[in-house]
Amino acid sequence: MTAEPPDASLTAPYSIEFPYNRTVGEKIGTFLGGLRDGELYGVRTASGAVLCPALEFDPATAAPTGELVRLTPSGTVTHWTWVPTRPGDDIEADHFAWALIAIDGTEGALFHAVDTGGDPSRLTAGLRVAPRWRADRVGSIRDIVCFEPVEA
Amino acid sequence: MSTPPTPSTPPTPSTPPTPSALPSPVESFTSPHKVDYTFVAGTGRSAFLRGLQERRLLARRCPTCERVYLPAPEFCSRCLAELSEPFELAGTGVVKTFCVVNFPFPGQMIDPPYLVAYIQVDGADTTLMHLVRDVEPADVHIGLRVEPVWCAEEDLDTSMNSIRYYRPVAGGSDA
Numbered sequence: 200m201t202a203e204p205p206d207a208s209l210t211a212p213y214s215i216e217f218p219y220n221r222t223v224g225e226k227i228g229t230f231l232g233g234l235r236d237g238e239l240y241g242v243r244t245a246s247g248a249v250l251c252p253a254l255e256f257d258p259a260t261a262a263p264t265g266e267l268v269r270l271t272p273s274g275t276v277t278h279w280t281w282v283p284t285r286p287g288d289d290i291e292a293d294h295f296a297w298a299l300i301a302i303d304g305t306e307g308a309l310f311h312a313v314d315t316g317g318d319p320s321r322l323t324a325g326l327r328v329a330p331r332w333r334a335d336r337v338g339s340i341r342d343i344v345c346f347e348p349v350e351a
Numbered sequence: 352m353s354t355p356p357t358p359s360t361p362p363t364p365s366t367p368p369t370p371s372a373l374p375s376p377v378e379s380f381t382s383p384h385k386v387d388y389t390f391v392a393g394t395g396r397s398a399f400l401r402g403l404q405e406r407r408l409l410a411r412r413c414p415t416c417e418r419v420y421l422p423a424p425e426f427c428s429r430c431l432a433e434l435s436e437p438f439e440l441a442g443t444g445v446v447k448t449f450c451v452v453n454f455p456f457p458g459q460m461i462d463p464p465y466l467v468a469y470i471q472v473d474g475a476d477t478t479l480m481h482l483v484r485d486v487e488p489a490d491v492h493i494g495l496r497v498e499p500v501w502c503a504e505e506d507l508d509t510s511m512n513s514i515r516y517y518r519p520v521a522g523g524s525d526a
Contacts, residue, residue: 206394206397206398207394207397208391208392208393208394208397209391209392209396209397209400209401209509210389210390210391210392211389211390211392212387212388212389212390213387213388213389213390214385214386214387214388215385215386215388216383216384216385216386216457216458217383217384217385218381218383218457219381219382219383219384220379220380220381220382221379221380221382222378222379223376223377223378223379223380225376228376228377228378229373229374229376231376231377231380232373232374232375232376232377233373233374235374235377236374238374240373240374267373269372338377338380339377339380
């Protein structure tokens with residue numbers, strides 16, 4: 200059909216898809232419900248610490264976690280990696296960072312994008328950030344578009 | 352390029368919420384995993400696929416270990432030697448193992464139950480996977496002799512679908 204050499208390699212478009220649906224559990228479900236309401240929640244462990252993101256079980260003791268705690272939606276970048284924007288990303292800057300963000304007053308770290316307007320020099324461990332909320336939220340981690348720096 | 356930061360509400364101190372103040376929990380979410388990619392057949396397997404378009408099963412032999420590959424890559428996976436020029440096999444073969452698919456699943460192209468088998472084509476040392484039809488699943492067994500049922504001329508393609516399925520060789524004895 201085409202003028203390709205007779206020994207050229209054939210190619211074909213392929214697509215593989217797994218349409219998973221997962222249940223989330225009571226604590227994570229409330230955490231996600233909080234995101235839908237534009238609020239950040241953590242969960243208290245037996246030791247009194249608050250975990251964010253919320254977990255059903257305390258990773259230190261495997262005991263069920265306790266009450267949910269509404270948090271101040273701000274945190275500190277502890278680790279980050281700079282990445283180019285990929286197709287499908289809706290952060291408008293050309294580049295952003297994936298980061299581990301310690302939410303104030305909690306243990307653990309929330310993994311999310313940080314938008315510094317395409318400027319990697321603004322990113323440091325210790326950068327203070329806050330969520331940029333999506334207008335129409337559904338109860339998903341994507342209800343937070345990304346985190347962005349806040350003035351100290 | 353960046354959007355201005357959304358004016359955030361002043362931080363509110365953490366207040367212990369009463370149970371009624373908690374958000375109603377989300378119960379589940381979809382977590383689809385999808386990958387779009389380009390399959391590159393390579394020159395060796397492309398020769399096999401072009402043969403299928405002509406109703407020919409083209410195999411290649413390793414010059415070192417004599418292993419015959421169908422489908423054949425470009426190099427022997429054991430010796431790394433470049434395989435021989437393609438040569439044609441008759442097409443009949445033997446069921447080496449098989450599976451009856453009874454389960455429906457998303458994206459399934461064929462109504463279950465159907466039978467998928469590893470078929471060792473006569474003259475080859477490797478197996479290829481294909482459907483076995485025109486037979487009751489209960490009558491399929493390892494060692495069953497089978498032959499390919501090819502597409503109509505206009506449907507032939509550089510694809511495994513050029514063989515519609517395998518079926519038992521009429522009057523064939525077991526291998």
